[in-house]
Amino acid sequence: MTMAIRLLSVINAIQLGAFRWGAMFLVLAIAAIVAAGVFFRYVLNDSLSWSEELAKYAMLWLVFLGAPIALRLGVHPNIEVFISRLPSRMTKVVLAIMHLAVCLFCAFLAIKSHDFAWNGRTQVAISVGDVSMYWFFVSIPLGMASMALVSLQQFLEDAYSLFTNNLIERDAFVAKHKPVLEEF
Numbered sequence: 001m002t003m004a005i006r007l008l009s010v011i012n013a014i015q016l017g018a019f020r021w022g023a024m025f026l027v028l029a030i031a032a033i034v035a036a037g038v039f040f041r042y043v044l045n046d047s048l049s050w051s052e053e054l055a056k057y058a059m060l061w062l063v064f065l066g067a068p069i070a071l072r073l074g075v076h077p078n079i080e081v082f083i084s085r086l087p088s089r090m091t092k093v094v095l096a097i098m099h100l101a102v103c104l105f106c107a108f109l110a111i112k113s114h115d116f117a118w119n120g121r122t123q124v125a126i127s128v129g130d131v132s133m134y135w136f137f138v139s140i141p142l143g144m145a146s147m148a149l150v151s152l153q154q155f156l157e158d159a160y161s162l163f164t165n166n167l168i169e170r171d172a173f174v175a176k177h178k179p180v181l182e183e184f
Contacts, residue, residue: 008153064143096158103151110144
């Protein structure tokens, strides 16, 4: 089991690292697109027809690149009132079940959302240059598949610590990026 956890840790570190860079680029791109749209509309009095739509699609990509990162770092909003009152062993069981449920749900969504994206391949976003909608919608199955892999790793870590009473040390991605979040 530890071999599977290590393999998933490497895969997730690579994909989440790439997603992190992609998300940073998208934040800058969205800021530039929106600023250009505002400048052209209110300063030059000549609006850009594509700025709003392109910014929306960039935000779609940003959400589905950022969600797996937030899942791995444990910063998705949650309600800890119930789970914090449980004994530690029961907490581990609940977390393992929760991570398995998230994994299965995200895997299901990855399959179904790819069908949705594939059906959108014949539609085009005219205002951004006749680009197939598939390239915008494919962010959904990509993000869901990534979240499935992340939650599978978390489930295996939970199950390992539950059955062996050994804690898995934080992987490289979490060790590098979690302390940055704790500063805020």
